[in-house]
Amino acid sequence: MAKLLVKLQRYFRRKPVRFFTLLALYLAAGSLAFLHSGFSGEPRVPGSPRSPPRAEGPGLPYLGVMQLSRGFRAAATMSGAGRRHGPWFKSTSKEPAERGKARENGSSRSRAVRGRSGREKEEDRARYIGCYVDNTRRRTLRGMSFFDYKKMTVFRCQDNCAERGYLYAGLEFGAECYCGHKIQAPNASESECNMECKGERSNTCGGINRLSIYRLELAQESARRYGSAIFQGCFRRPDNVSIALPASRLMLNMSVDKCVDFCTEKEYPLSALAGTSCHCGFPTTLFPLHEREDEQLCAQKCPGEDFESCGTAEFLLVYQTQVQDNRCMDRRFLPTRAKQLVALASFPGAGNTWARHLIELATGFYTGSYYFDGSLYNKGFKGERDHWRSGRTICIKTHESGQKEIESFDSAILLIRNPYKALMAEFNRKYGGHIGFAAHAHWKGKEWPEFVANYAPWWATHTLDWLRYGKKVLVVHFEDLKRDLFVQLQRMVGLLGITACEDRLLCVEGQKDGNFKRSGLRKLEYDPYTPEMRKMISGYIRTVDTALKLRNLSGVPDDYYPR
DSSP states (O other), rough: OOOHHHHHHHHHHHHHHHHHHHHHHEEEEEEEEHHHHHHHOOOOOOTSOOOOOOOTTTOOOOOOOOOTTTTTGGGGGGOSSSOOOOTTOOOOOOOOHHHHHHHHHHHHHHHHHOOHHHHHTTTTTTTTEEEEOOOSSSSSSSSSSSOOOTTHHHHHHHHHHHHOOOOEEEEETTTTEEEEEESOBBBOOOOOOOOTTTTTEEEEOTTTTTTEEEETTGGGGOEEEEEEEHHHHHHHHTTTHHHHHHHEEEEOOOOOHHHHHHHHHHTOOEEEEEEEEEEEEEOTTTOOOOOOOOOGGGGEEETTTTEOOOSSSSSEEEESSSSSSSOOOOOOOOOOOOSSOOOEEOOTTHHHHHOOOOOOHHHSBBOOOSOHHHHHHHHOOOOOOOOOOOOOOOOEEEOOSSSSHHHHHSSEEEEEEHHHHHHHHHHHHHOOOOOOOOHHHHHHHHHHHHHOOOHHHHHHHHHHHHHHHHSSSEEHHEEEEEEHHHHHHHHHHTEEEEEEEHHHHHHHTTTTTTOOOGGGGGGOOOOOOOOHHHHHHHHHHHHHHHHHHHHTTOOOOOGSSSS
């Protein structure tokens, strides 16, 4: 063996090039073998199950809310839960294994929880009023109708009628949906509405020639429409109608379409029907559209259309035409640099973009942002591109909740929304965009339980941090802003140091939806929250409610608590 080695040594001394060539080939072969072992993994035959993913080790923290732009620098320094909750509050979220168990329990929750009575589940948008007789020759509800003999639900019928502007939704024969503005038949016994919904067997969808009818309490939010006109309501005739509504015409063959077309041609945003008189104008202090009357006071049949109401001489039926009210559409940057930085702070999904739209219309100045969102800039939020400290915008959108970030603002409007609604809105935005929707697979998969576990604690800590570190904070509840936009917008504009013109605010009411309102047609038809999620979120609601009351503020609205 020694002689062989000596011979090889002498050979390679005489021919060094061959030695280095063999050495290079050896190293290359070793490298290829190493790479193959690292990438080949476990061979898998098509159709065989994948190897289970490696579980998190006990020493690894469960990462919470992901970093959003510049907002979550503090996340890198956290330990334990993924989001810093501050000294007031500690997350009740469990370890990853317990989260998995909660998700498993949530996916197998009982049919009773999943299929609560439609009359209770839809109470916030519709009120059940009874079982009514129907006739195939003369329908009780004479508006739009549609049938679905496989998937009809109470929610689907209500949502379709509300989206098209009707006041009532009725279900018949388990699969038929009828919409209308007026019920034109007598009541029937409740026992006669006895057929299960085809797509929701826990609920009742009328019977044979019997309608289960709901009044759509919030139909105006979806824009009650006659063609292109949006129904506003029944209102008492203003004292000086010729000044409040300057254009008018006598129409002996009056119908909604005729009056709306006349006002559209005259380029007015309001069309008011008073029997055989059609009036047109703008919402003003003389006719603000704030005090609706009972619609029955306007229920006088139109001379030119049997199934429409045209109001009376004393009570006007008002519609919004497609003419844009331009009194509040002009916007610009501040003429001089702002002396103070005002935050428009909210948890994601709490309506910040909508509030920005309202503030821009009410003040005439652009709003800025702590971030940059190209889609918002393209939709007209021109302050989106400015640096948040530029001083050219009236207020700054932010979702930040750290002490340093909060203390960089001189004052703030803190927008708070029901966490159940806010979490769903942000989940839709995250997986579907500003006006899109998360896919069914996201709601039913692991994404939704993980999202709730991470984001629900943040909903509470966001409010608590702003109450603690904010210098001058005006609290506005999203629900109050929707319900009483004029008054709440006056408060917000007042904090911004702008004298609000009432006519401009009335114009804002007519343009309030903007470009970021999700359609009601794609809402979930089931409750995505498990009992465990509700228990956790209810605890956060109570914590925020207590913090608000300790500062002599009104607590959270009653509808934050689940029924």
